[in-house]
Amino acid sequence: MRILVINGSPKGERSNTYRLTQAFIAGITEQLGKDAVEVLTVETSKADIRPCLGCFTCWRSEEGSCCLHDDMASVIESRVWADVTIWSFPLYYFSVPGPLKNLIDRQLPMALPFMEERTDGMGNGSHPSRYDMAGKRTVVISTCGFFTSEGNYDGVHSLFDHLCGRGNYEEILCGQGELFRVPELHERTDAYLQRVQHAGSEFAQGGISHETAEGLKELLFPRQTFEAMADASWGISRETGEAEDEAISFTRQMAALYNPASFDGTQRVLEMNYTDRGVSCCIVLGADGATVVTDGSVSPTTSIHTPYTVWQEIAQGKVSGVDALAQHRYSVTGDFDLMMHWDEFFGGGDDDLPGQTATKGSTAAKPPVMLAMLIPWVAFWTAMSISPTMGPMITIIACAVTTLAFSRHERTVYDTLSLAVILGLVAASLAGAPLATLLLVSFIAFGLMWLVSALWFTPLSAYYVKGSYGGDKALRNVIYIQTNRIICLVWGITYLVSAVAAFVAPAATPVISELLPLPAAIFTVVFQRWYPAHVARG
Template identity: 55%
Template sequence: MKILVINGSPKGDRSNTLQLTNAFLEGICKAQQNALPQIETLHISQMDIKSCRGCFSCWKTTPGQCMIKDDMSFILEKLLGADITIWSFPLYYYSLPGMLKMLIDRQLPLSLPFMTQNADGGSHPARYDMGQKKTVLISTCGFYTSQANYESVISQFDKICGKGNYTTLFCGQGELFDIPELSDRTQSYLALVRQAGKEFARNQISSQTAEKLKELLFPREMFEQMADASWGVTKNGEKQDDALTFTKQMAALYDPASYKGNDIVFDMDYTDLQKQYRIILGKKESTVTEEFTGKAQTIIHTPFHVWKSIAANEIEGSKTLMDHLYTVEGDFDLMLYRKDYL
């Protein structure tokens, strides 16, 4: 079995979406251990794909052959040879990234010019028998959910492949796959994608797995607060200090459901930067401030890079404390129960 992955992200192998696609492929391989599929991934950002010129040469002058000489003839061969094609791409403006759309337009040589009889809205028949091939769309987007954001992609592929003739896996909050500090959550999602790949290889993604895949990575408010904090700029467009950006992102992970009746106030003292920020975990939300009225319950004195490494699970918090890489002043309970809050 041959699987072709068309990676339509301009970011090539740094694509968030590709992490999901690779997990899906791992699931397929797990299910097909006795006859491992042949997998080929094409990073289209590194390929030469020119825009269709609309000359119809591929229909009338050299049937089935495009007159443009670039990587597209190689891609068409791969598409024809694949049993499964996985289109892996980010959502751009509620649709496909431009380069991927160019590739799709350049598939015209794979169609015959004649009109399909009685096709809803009109269509062209395939030049080659593609009936046994399977198509999968895997995509991430930047909004909190994939719901209601993929209409134009779905309506396009409904026309290209036929409604219900392809499998989709769409995921919101895609940028979180690039944040090591959140890998606990993203890895558990990727495990689910692996499961989906396994089920797909055996038959189809079960409705139970499909439902779980629709669950948000993080609740909407938490995600949006984190996303807004992540750009490193203020709403006025001024550059924001890295330590403040990081502290705001950390505070955004606070779940007000863990509120126990009193605000929790703690200060982050980044000793190497001589910068302090106060985080207040309140009944409804968390706030980060540079105003220090009253005393915090807990003050964490730490080099910035040490705390970043702890947050990214690169080093273990309690061991780092024992090694005196950071110190805690005041109420120590907050440290013990830190994971309950942040």
């Protein structure tokens, strides 16, 4: 496939739109293979293409030669050469940028001068093509600065409908175009670019599907969030028109990402104390949105003390916020709960990344539940103690029912391990092993599972509570993992002590096994709140 890209952005390769175009071509290449795709690019910012003089010299010459001797002749050659022309440009005043309009005008030699009927309803009158352009395909890719492309492209549609025939081209039109150059927002823009790449691969197979096209119309961010971010990005106060500290503009953009749906009735005030700039401002997180207060009139509930440079690195994804915290590159005082649920507060007001509506409500597994791991153990201990004869059968049924009941939940290695150990113990029981030995082995195995997970692997509890801390992301959070490691260590020791007690003083087993978990449970509740905040205070 021979592709001609006409990049009509004055920014050349730094163009927002060109990022989409590159993703689209990556999709075509992915589908057809590198050797089957040839790409030629014309940059209107670099090419020497002068405005049409309107002299009609080209129409008077047999070969359609223009009197201007610049790069346009080679552009026309490339147009004829290409199977696909991709028009890649920003929206300028509801139309195409000037230099691109020059290029379009200078295509006059591609037409013959004679008058022809227009039969496709796109106006009256046309000119026959000088070249055989049958079967050639056109793609229009454009970004614009408003929150949506909807309603802003009628001028462009009219132009390309006339040039190519009504709707006789594929298009990707994207609002919020300036966000593609913001590293802090790459998660969302990358997701969009992935969709564009997918569109490219569909295009190579025949055409962009309706589903993909609809996905590409989704907004990168909700309107309110985007507009607040855009307004804050200029570094000029909307109220006074005066320039403000870069760190304050940055904080305003951060505040724009606040998701009011996360408001739980508690008014939180987040102070950003930029220690290297001597600037501090507060973000008041309320039911209707976030407000940035710079005059010190509010008291913070959570304060982040950070060099501006460090917070920028975090926002740009160069370093993880948790790693930086663990390395004491910044500190947090006050209520730490906000930090533990950061993604819920500052997730941009919409959990879905663009273009993912189609996969919503799909078969994605629910987070793991601890009951799936616990029930086989509890069933074994209870059933075997009540009836050593019926116990194995009851345990097997309990294991089967548990597996079925939680089949929609993600299974952890500890769910599987628990099931394997319990079924092994049941098998041993059926083979005649004494009950006391089996119970002792089961207590030791249970305790060891917690202990070993705490010392060498991802701690067991981390899997089961990750749903409340941002899902799999939590497993990369060193403070979260460290907290769970210590909790699992305490529970591992508790269960092993219970096992030893059961061996040494069997009569006291019920009391010990009931009482020992109590301090462990209290420790868990207190420690999981205290420890992360303690680390954060530095």
